[in-house]
Amino acid sequence: MESRVETDGGVRRVDRASGGDVTWAEARAIALRASPSAPVEEVPLSMARGCRLARPLTALVPVPGTDVSAMDGYAVVGEGPWRVLGRVLAGGRAHGEVLKPGCAVEIATGAPVPEGTTSVLPYEAARPLASIPPTHDSPARPAPPGVSGEREGGWVAGVVEEGRHVRRRGEDVGLGEVVLGAGTRVTPAVLGLAAALGHDVLAVHRRLEVAVLVTGDEVIAEGLPEPGRVRDAIGPFLPGLIEWAGARVGPRLTIPDGAAPLRAALLPHPPAGPDPTTSVPPGEGAEVVVVCGASSKGPADHLRAVLDDLGAEVLVDGVAVRPGHPQLLARLPCGRLVVGLPGNPFAALAAALTLLVPLLKGERYEYGERTTLAVTPAPTSPSHRSQQPVTEAHKAPRGHRHSNTRLVPVRRSGKGAVPVGHDRPGSLWGAAMADALAVLPPGWDGEPVELLDLPD
Numbered sequence: 001m002e003s004r005v006e007t008d009g010g011v012r013r014v015d016r017a018s019g020g021d022v023t024w025a026e027a028r029a030i031a032l033r034a035s036p037s038a039p040v041e042e043v044p045l046s047m048a049r050g051c052r053l054a055r056p057l058t059a060l061v062p063v064p065g066t067d068v069s070a071m072d073g074y075a076v077v078g079e080g081p082w083r084v085l086g087r088v089l090a091g092g093r094a095h096g097e098v099l100k101p102g103c104a105v106e107i108a109t110g111a112p113v114p115e116g117t118t119s120v121l122p123y124e125a126a127r128p129l130a131s132i133p134p135t136h137d138s139p140a141r142p143a144p145p146g147v148s149g150e151r152e153g154g155w156v157a158g159v160v161e162e163g164r165h166v167r168r169r170g171e172d173v174g175l176g177e178v179v180l181g182a183g184t185r186v187t188p189a190v191l192g193l194a195a196a197l198g199h200d201v202l203a204v205h206r207r208l209e210v211a212v213l214v215t216g217d218e219v220i221a222e223g224l225p226e227p228g229r230v231r232d233a234i235g236p237f238l239p240g241l242i243e244w245a246g247a248r249v250g251p252r253l254t255i256p257d258g259a260a261p262l263r264a265a266l267l268p269h270p271p272a273g274p275d276p277t278t279s280v281p282p283g284e285g286a287e288v289v290v291v292c293g294a295s296s297k298g299p300a301d302h303l304r305a306v307l308d309d310l311g312a313e314v315l316v317d318g319v320a321v322r323p324g325h326p327q328l329l330a331r332l333p334c335g336r337l338v339v340g341l342p343g344n345p346f347a348a349l350a351a352a353l354t355l356l357v358p359l360l361k362g363e364r365y366e367y368g369e370r371t372t373l374a375v376t377p378a379p380t381s382p383s384h385r386s387q388q389p390v391t392e393a394h395k396a397p398r399g400h401r402h403s404n405t406r407l408v409p410v411r412r413s414g415k416g417a418v419p420v421g422h423d424r425p426g427s428l429w430g431a432a433m434a435d436a437l438a439v440l441p442p443g444w445d446g447e448p449v450e451l452l453d454l455p456d
């Protein structure tokens with residue numbers, strides 16, 4: 001089935017399965033197209049790690065900033081022996097005068113060499129002279145008392161090639177030189193380089209912020225759930241998945257069932273009210289809000305009505321996939337994107353890989369590799385009793401065509417991807433044993449399938 005929607009670029013065909021749901025492939029494609037561009041901001045170096053450079057990185061200073069010594073030893077001019085005139089340490093006072101032939105100053109690695117220096121004689125190659133060498137008008141004579149050869153007033157000899165062990169100004173990086181292009185990921189080494197080039201702040205594409213709203217009066221955040229209650233199993237997996245997708249985790253709120261708390265929490269600037277649950281925004285800066293639960297059609301499922309009330313543009317409302325069918329993607333008038341995940345935890349994970357990960361990765365998103373599904377049952381756990389993960393069971397019976405895509409937890413093996421079983425919508429057991437979800441398209445008949453990596 002197919003329907004038409006208006007888009008910026010004109011009329012586009014949308015691939016719809018039965019019942020108004022979009023196909024799984026189209027849902028992912030819509031999420032990729034809706035991916036927001038990460039805002040550019042200037043952040044201190046300490047906050048830039050993991051972001052991408054918004055502008056090319058250029059050198060604000062040359063490196064080195066002046067001619068410096070690459071060795072501990074003597075800055076010398078011409079051939080030796082040399083008279084030692086003084087000492088220069090890194091960070092200390094520079095030798096103010098031009099060094100003349102036959103002269104030297106003792107120098108530390110990184111210290112500026114005096115003007116006129118032709119090379120640096122390392123200590124290892126220097127030979128202190130006990131006597132003052134002869135010149136054309138005076139014979140050799142002993143050094144004055146108290147002056148050893150290598151110290152100020154003494155003499156050193158040795159052999160060093162001209163130009164050796166002097167790092168010239170701008171030799172590593174010239175002033176204004178572009179060293180890294182826009183888009184480069186800021187790694188620890190990039191941070192060190194940026195600092196060396198004089199930067200205190202970097203213009204980066206900030207990682208998208210994702211706020212999380214967990215709904216459901218029966219959902220508890222810790223402890224042993226009494227009958228009728230369940231532990232929140234979605235909130236704990238979302239931070240790892242969000243960071244793995246390159247975004248950052250914003251605030252996480254647990255809100256009671258009901259339209260009012262949901263409405264207030266979705267708005268970037270909710271009206272302040274006496275009820276604390278309606279006055280706390282889920283991160284003013286969050287570009288994406290994930291709502292867990294409340295996505296289906298039950299009496300406590302208010303997400304659609306609230307989005308409608310807020311004037312949201314619904315981009316995806318139901319996907320022909322199992323599990324994860326009642327998932328949703330919408331854009332609020334303020335631009336904030338809302339991803340609705342089903343309450344069943346494995347369905348929520350499958351939906352997060354369908355809509356949330358492409359949305360957060362955008363152009364960094366990579367399609368999974370294709371592989372065959374292994375026909376052997378997977379060795380799962382010793383207590384494995386039911387849900388034998390045999391590939392044949394996933395094929396449609398003769399004359400019947402699955403209308404849904406199915407997402408099946410698998411482990412990679414030498415024989416292809418092996419389904420691990422335990423894949424009911426309410427259980428993360430299979431996903432916890434798996435390293436990927438295999439995408440079995442509608443009508444799958446054993447052909448190679450795409451593997452969606454699970455966050456590690």
Ligand SMILES: Nc1nc2c(c(=O)[nH]1)N[C@H]1C(S)=C(S)[C@@H](COP(=O)(O)OP(=O)(O)OC[C@H]3O[C@@H](n4cnc5c(N)ncnc54)[C@H](O)[C@@H]3O)O[C@H]1N2
Pocket residue numbers: 214215216218219230231232233234235292293294295296297298301324325326341342343344345347425
């Ligand atoms: N009449 C229909 N009923 C249902 C449909 C449908 O199409 N028509 N779809 C079913 C499918 S498929 C799913 S999946 C669920 C999705 O329901 P909701 O997203 O509205 O979620 P809830 O109803 O709140 O909860 C469903 C289930 O999951 C448990 N839950 C909720 N949140 C959490 C959490 N954070 N951690 C662990 N478990 C959670 C909740 O207790 C329920 O058992 O709807 C079907 N119904």
Ligand code: MOO
Pocket residue numbers: 321322323324325326342344347348425426
């Ligand atoms: O598809 Mo539901 O999303 O079965 O759990």
